[in-house]
Every structure is written in structure tokens, then in C-alpha cells.
Amino acid sequence: MNNLSPDTDTDTDTDTDTDTDTDKAFLRQAIRLAVTSVHNGGGPFGAVIVINGEVVASAGNQVTLNCDPTAHAEVEAIRMAARALGDPHLPDATLYASCEPCPMCLAAAHWAHIPRIVFAAPQETANQAGFADGNIAEQLYGQTHPVRPQRLGLCQIDVEDPAAPFTAWHLKHDRQAY
Amino acid sequence: MNNLSPDTDTDTDTDTDTDTDTDKAFLRQAIRLAVTSVHNGGGPFGAVIVINGEVVASAGNQVTLNCDPTAHAEVEAIRMAARALGDPHLPDATLYASCEPCPMCLAAAHWAHIPRIVFAAPQETANQAGFADGNIAEQLYGQTHPVRPQRLGLCQIDVEDPAAPFTAWHLKHDRQAY
Numbered sequence: 439m440n441n442l443s444p445d446t447d448t449d450t451d452t453d454t455d456t457d458t459d460t461d462k463a464f465l466r467q468a469i470r471l472a473v474t475s476v477h478n479g480g481g482p483f484g485a486v487i488v489i490n491g492e493v494v495a496s497a498g499n500q501v502t503l504n505c506d507p508t509a510h511a512e513v514e515a516i517r518m519a520a521r522a523l524g525d526p527h528l529p530d531a532t533l534y535a536s537c538e539p540c541p542m543c544l545a546a547a548h549w550a551h552i553p554r555i556v557f558a559a560p561q562e563t564a565n566q567a568g569f570a571d572g573n574i575a576e577q578l579y580g581q582t583h584p585v586r587p588q589r590l591g592l593c594q595i596d597v598e599d600p601a602a603p604f605t606a607w608h609l610k611h612d613r614q615a616y
Numbered sequence: 617m618n619n620l621s622p623d624t625d626t627d628t629d630t631d632t633d634t635d636t637d638t639d640k641a642f643l644r645q646a647i648r649l650a651v652t653s654v655h656n657g658g659g660p661f662g663a664v665i666v667i668n669g670e671v672v673a674s675a676g677n678q679v680t681l682n683c684d685p686t687a688h689a690e691v692e693a694i695r696m697a698a699r700a701l702g703d704p705h706l707p708d709a710t711l712y713a714s715c716e717p718c719p720m721c722l723a724a725a726h727w728a729h730i731p732r733i734v735f736a737a738p739q740e741t742a743n744q745a746g747f748a749d750g751n752i753a754e755q756l757y758g759q760t761h762p763v764r765p766q767r768l769g770l771c772q773i774d775v776e777d778p779a780a781p782f783t784a785w786h787l788k789h790d791r792q793a794y
Contacts, residue, residue, distance in 0.1 A: 579757030
């Protein structure tokens with residue numbers, strides 16, 4: 439867990455190890471979704487929403503498939519979870535994302551009252567693959583990253599091969615860029 | 617038109633007057649949608665998307681009605697326009713919003729390649745009515761407003777009674793806060 443880990447974590451070491459193992463399992467699921475999304479013609483991003491240890495929603499990026507510029511994996515998963523639970527607020531949820539969320543997805547999570555967001559690949563990996571995430575945050579607010587990630591519950595956790603979705607993306611010759 | 621007007625405007629005075637009249641007409645439509653949204657049980661926000669002088673999509677805030685925390689008026693209108701046009705990118709569109717867009721909506725417009733965003737009420741009006749727009753931008757990026765509005769094509773235009781949707785909101789005793 440890198441230095442973006444939440445400063446609110448007061449677990450014991452053992453609990454933290456368990457939490458990290460659980461987090462890694464859900465992150466791997468988000469990464470698998472992102473790879474599957476590419477194979478299905480979507481963008482190389484995946485997201486999973488977990489409440490009390492249960493996956494309540496998961497999605498890949500649907501921008502080109504649904505012709506919806508807002509259909510990022512995180513937004514799709516948030517919409518799905520809110521609908522499933524019958525509440526636009528998800529104060530007990532953790533959002534797992536294969537890649538650092540863009541400003542739209544971060545703000546969506548914040549509107550949904552999601553207190554914890556865990557991601558695998560840093561934004562720079564998406565930028566290198568041709569996505570404009572960091573550029574958009576910079577253009578909007580003069581910052582490429584959130585200024586107080588701890589307060590947002592924003593946390594990067596290292597797992598194996600977080601760039602796998604982008605590798606799949608570049609290997610897909612008929613990919614639809616957006 | 618206040619100092620958020622785009623610095624790319626090279627029209628003559630007459631053309632600018634005409635543009636402003638057109639802009640004001642679409643802004644009034646967005647405000648009417650926002651008031652109607654309140655009466656229909658939605659939030660006090662409205663948005664209209666215009667391409668070549670034609671309205672291609674319009675929406676009110678649907679957060680509580682659709683149980684979707686991302687269903688801000690601007691996001692709903694962007695989704696609707698992209699679907700109608702069969703393209704996630706809207707490079708010829710202007711987005712008219714009854715109120716200054718939040719970070720989620722601004723980023724959504726940016727992902728949709730919308731080059732011009734015109735709004736009526738400033739964010740502070742929403743904040744005073746109990747909405748967290750400025751707070752979210754500040755929490756995410758340490759800025760309550762975009763740092764270079766001109767480059768985003770973000771422009772406030774004065775019309776009569778931009779706070780009408782919020783007045784309707786406060787008068788609605790059975791409003792569902794979110």
C-alpha cells in the first residue's frame with residue numbers, strides 16, 4: 439500500500455494485512471473486468487463496488503459500446519449499485535477501480551457518499567495509453583491529482599500487472615479509440 | 617456577460633448581441649426545466665444541449681427520481697445527446713445549464729468534447745441552497761472554481777431570476793434532499 443493509503447486506518451497490523459488481501463482480491467476482479475471489457479469492445483477500465491464484503495455492482499467501461507461519454511466503469515458501477523440498493527448514497531461502499539479515477543468518476547463517488555476508493559494503476563498509466571485523465575484534471579483545476587487523497591479515502595494498492603488492461607487495449611487491433 | 621466569457625470570441629458587437637440573445641433564450645429554457653424538475657420531484661437543475669441552433673437534448677436533475685447519484689441535469693442531457701447523435705463526442709455542441717456545473721458535469725462535458733458551456737446561476741447560489749458543488753471541487757482539487765474557465769469555454773451569462781429553481785426548491789415542502 440503506498441502513501442495514498444487512508445490516514446483514517448486504525449486497524450491492527452494483522453487486520454490491515456487481511457484488509458489488504460481482501461482489497462487485492464477485489465482489485466484483481468476490477469482488473470479482470472477491464473481486460474474483459476477490452477475483449478468485448480469496451481475501454482480498458484473496470485470497477486467493482488463492495489459493501490460488507492459483497493460485490494453489489496461491477497462494470498467495464500461502456501463509452502463506445504453505449505455511445506455514452508459518461509459511461510466510465512466507475513460511473514456505471516455506481517449507477518448500478520445505487521439502483522440495486524434503492525438509494526443514491528452508498529456510505530458503506532468501497533469502490534475498487536482498475537485505474538485511478540478521473541475527475542468525473544471521483545466527483546461521482548463523492549456525490550454517492552462513497553467513503554473509500556481503492557485503485558491499482560496510477561493515472562499516468564492511462565495517460566501513457568492515450569487517455570486524457572490527468573490532462574482533464576489539470577485543465578479543470580490546475581491539478582493532475584487530488585490534493586488531499588487521504589480525506590477522500592483514495593488509496594492505491596499494488597497488485598501484479600495493473601497495466602494488463604492497457605496491454606490488452608494495445609494488442610486489440612480493432613479497438614475503438616475515444 | 618461577465619468576465620467568465622470565452623476569450624475566443626471574435627464576433628462583432630452586433631453578432632455578439634445576437635449570440636447573447638440566443639444564449640439567453642436557451643438559458644431561460646434550462647432554468648424553466650430546473651423549475652419543472654422541482655415540481656416533478658427532481659432536483660433544482662436543468663440543462664439543454666444545442667447544436668447548430670437546435671436543441672438535441674434537455675433534462676432536469678434525476679438523482680432522487682432515478683436513484684442515480686450521477687443523474688445531474690448536465691450528465692443526463694449529455695447522455696441523451698450522445699445517444700441521439702450516435703457519437704460519444706459532441707464537438708459542435710453548446711451545453712446550457714441553469715447553474716454552474718459541478719466537477720462531475722464539467723469533466724463529463726470535457727470527455728464529450730463539448731467546447732462551450734454556458735450557465736446562469738453561479739455555484740454559490742447552489743451552495744447557499746444546500747448543494748455541495750463548490751465544496752466537492754475544493755475537496756478534490758483545492759479549487760472551488762475551474763482555474764482557466766476561458767479555455768474550457770465556460771461562460772456565465774446574466775438572465776433574469778437565475779435563482780428561480782432554488783426558490784421553487786425551498787417552497788416545495790415535500791422536497792427530497794440528497
